[in-house]
Amino acid sequence: MSFKLTIIGSGSAVPTQTRGVTSQFLNFNERRFLIDCGEGTQLQLRKYKVKFQRLQCIFISHLHGDHYLGLVGLLSSMSLLGRTKKLTVYGPEELEELLRFQFKVAKVHFNFELEFVHLGASEMQVIYEDKVIKVSSFPVKHRIDCWGFRFDEQPKEKNVNPSKIEEHQLKLEEILAVKRGEDITREASYLRNEELTLPETPLVSYAYSADTKYFDKMADYVQGVNLLYHEATFLEKHSDRAKATMHSTALQAATIAKSAKVKQLLLGHFSARYKDTSELLSEAKSVFEHTICVNDGDEFIL
Numbered sequence: 001m002s003f004k005l006t007i008i009g010s011g012s013a014v015p016t017q018t019r020g021v022t023s024q025f026l027n028f029n030e031r032r033f034l035i036d037c038g039e040g041t042q043l044q045l046r047k048y049k050v051k052f053q054r055l056q057c058i059f060i061s062h063l064h065g066d067h068y069l070g071l072v073g074l075l076s077s078m079s080l081l082g083r084t085k086k087l088t089v090y091g092p093e094e095l096e097e098l099l100r101f102q103f104k105v106a107k108v109h110f111n112f113e114l115e116f117v118h119l120g121a122s123e124m125q126v127i128y129e130d131k132v133i134k135v136s137s138f139p140v141k142h143r144i145d146c147w148g149f150r151f152d153e154q155p156k157e158k159n160v161n162p163s164k165i166e167e168h169q170l171k172l173e174e175i176l177a178v179k180r181g182e183d184i185t186r187e188a189s190y191l192r193n194e195e196l197t198l199p200e201t202p203l204v205s206y207a208y209s210a211d212t213k214y215f216d217k218m219a220d221y222v223q224g225v226n227l228l229y230h231e232a233t234f235l236e237k238h239s240d241r242a243k244a245t246m247h248s249t250a251l252q253a254a255t256i257a258k259s260a261k262v263k264q265l266l267l268g269h270f271s272a273r274y275k276d277t278s279e280l281l282s283e284a285k286s287v288f289e290h291t292i293c294v295n296d297g298d299e300f301i302l
């Protein structure tokens with residue numbers, strides 16, 4: 001399993017000299033996903049050498065400009081550069097209407113299939129699944145409808161220990177049963193699955209919280225992930241602003257990470273009022289030690 005997350009933009013609201021607005025590129029076992037696409041994402045993708053024609057799916061959390069205004073430009077460039085491969089965009093229902101209208105008035109014709117999948121569920125829901133990975137959306141609490149995304153590696157078949165095949169003279173059907181996780185019952189013996197298989201490698205998981213105010217249920221949605229990206233727009237001393245704009249503080253993000261028992265917390269979507277992130281980091285670390293404040297271009301490999 002390979003997993004690489006690239007932070008394409010780590011800021012909030014408006015792009016600045018040092019931070020682009022929100023976007024992330026995820027290569028999860030050769031599935032190439034873009035998560036949010038704020039203004040300027042296309043240029044940032046070029047800067048960080050992400051081949052955007054190879055994207056398979058784009059996930060848009062909500063329709064605030066800093067999360068989707070780069071989409072028209074990116075899709076137009078894909079078309080101009082001769083894309084033919086299908087692309088699927090997951091996002092709020094109105095996104096399809098918005099984009100289709102833009103392309104209609106500009107008489108843009110795509111040579112590739114552009115499929116829209118509407119997010120709308122009020123509970124966690126699987127929105128993409130193949131043999132290797134699964135993507136779920138979950139509703140968060142923001143000023144407008146907004147969803148986070150969780151990416152999970154699918155449970156793998158077990159690896160049978162070759163020396164045990166030999167030792168117990170396992171037949172083909174028995175090997176297949178062991179791979180499925182079953183025990184083997186014979187007339188005179190009982191072979192437990194754990195004795196016949198090699199240790200499993202832990203499954204990889206990632207969650208993206210989108211823009212949200214603090215709410216307890218978030219910890220259920222992102223429970224136990226290896227890597228959690230959580231917005232930390234404000235410091236606790238500006239919690240009145242966080243409340244008014246339905247964003248989180250660094251302390252609140254860390255509280256979620258702690259109660260969800262995640263391994264690593266990434267913070268982003270910082271308000272431009274903070275010239276550096278040291279205070280945000282120390283505030284979060286007072287609750288959850290394994291925290292990093294991300295910058296554009298950062299890469300995380302699992």
Ligand SMILES: [Zn+2]
Nearest residue numbers: 012013066211
């Ligand atoms: Zn935002």
Ligand SMILES: [Zn+2]
Nearest residue numbers: 062064142211
């Ligand atoms: Zn927002």
